[in-house]
Amino acid sequence: MKLKWKFSLDKWLRNDKVMIVVSLIIAIILWAVVLDNAAFEGDKVVEIPVNVSLTNPIAKEKDLRIITQSLETVKVTVTGPYFQVSSIREEDIELRINTSSIYTAGYYQLQIEAAKVGNKNFTIESLSSGTIGLQCDFWEGAKEFAVQTDISGITVTDESRYRLGDPQLDASLAGGIVTVAGPKAVVDQIVSIVARVSHTGAIADTQVYEAPLIALDQTGNELDLEQCEISNSTVTVTVPVLEYRRVDFQYSLEHVPAAYANRTGFLTVTPAFVELWGPPDTIQQFADSIQNLGVFDFDHLTPANADRTISLNVPSAVKVIDGSTAVTVDFDMDGFATRTFDLTLSESNLEILNQPEGKEIRVPQPLLTGIQICGPERVLSSIKESDLRVTLDMKGNTASGASRYEARVTVRGRNDVWTYYGEDAAGYELYITVQ
Helix, strand or coil, X not given: CCCCCCCCHHHHHCCHHHXXXXXXXXXXXXHHHHHHHHCCEEEEEEEEECCCCCCCHHHHHCCEEEEEECCCEEEEXXXXXXXXXXXXXXXXXXXXXXXXXXXXXXXXXXXXXXXXXXXXXCEEEEECCCEEEEEEEEEEEEEEEEEEEECCCEEECCCXXXXXXXXXXXXXCHHHEEEEEEEHHHHCCCCEEEEECCCCEEECCCEEEXXXXXXXXXXXXXXXXXXXXXXXXXXXXXXXXXXXXEEECXXXXXXXXXXXXXXXXXXXXXXXXXXXXXXXXXXHHHHHHHHEEEEXXXXXXXXXXXXXXXXXXXXXXXXXXXXXXXXXXXXXXXCEEEEEEEEECCCCCEEEECCCCCCCEECCCCEEEEEEEEEEHHHHCCCCHHHEEEEXXXXXXXXXXXXXXXXXXXXXXXXXCEEECCCCCCCEEEEEEEC
């Protein structure tokens, strides 16, 4: 008789009794493995951050701080049962560094000890480093520095036409001041804080750059501010490009006596010209505004008030090369003076122009007083009242009644004297009656 047996996995998996037996066997095997591993020794390397603080009360009182430390982490090797070691984390190990003896600035080399935290079963075998170096210093509070600029790498494209203006710092940097706090050994060495523009090359118009702030010592060497606290690490620097202008001063004369009209050196302007540097958008406008010094009218000049000082009112953005802030106008009137006359008017010394026809003209004011004649003293001393002539022009005013006119006075036969009428008048007040 021949037996036939056919294996069916599906039937086995559907057989509850069989599955119970199989599960029991697997459980026994796993339990044996766990027991075996529990007795197995393993090791692990755990990286622990190094957190150090100064504990001496004097150090705290004087604000002594750790500026740098030679280690940021230490690798700790531990051993123990495998299932324990595999679960160890950095919080299970404590690094101990005794800083109680540190109360003054300096460099210290201290021992590092490691200890277990908690109840886990493991042993600390070794540390990657058994010591740590600490650089300690007293903390210097915020100290103010005026920021300077360094644009030494920048030039202009055409030096005959352009030049660099004074660099301007970002307006948000109040007063151009930054503060630096940090280790006393570093802060005490700072002589200047410089905004150094790294750009090099020639420019033809205003440019804006971002510049880092650099601390320099007294020899010009750069200091490391990594451990310091600085209120600004970078600033914006505007580098203006200025254009050149030369302004030759001009003026005009009115009512100048013929003897002085072309006399060399009679009028001197100092300086005769100015050379300017300024932003393109303001330099031409300013140059145009100062070129003409105005009109010098001898009707309003006396030897005592002839000289003038004219302010240039230079805008802050414009630079005058020689530093001039004003122009002086000097008249060569040494030996000049003013002489006052009173003149009785008559037909011989009064000329009335453009008289209306068919009307009678009367002068109710027979005496013209306070006539001021200016010129060289030697000439004035020789002038007589009879040398004076009064001219009055009635053009445009022929109405009947009394009217006021401005009468001009000349000296017969003299071209080297003039009449002063006051600060703004063009003649002396004289009344004429038309009937």
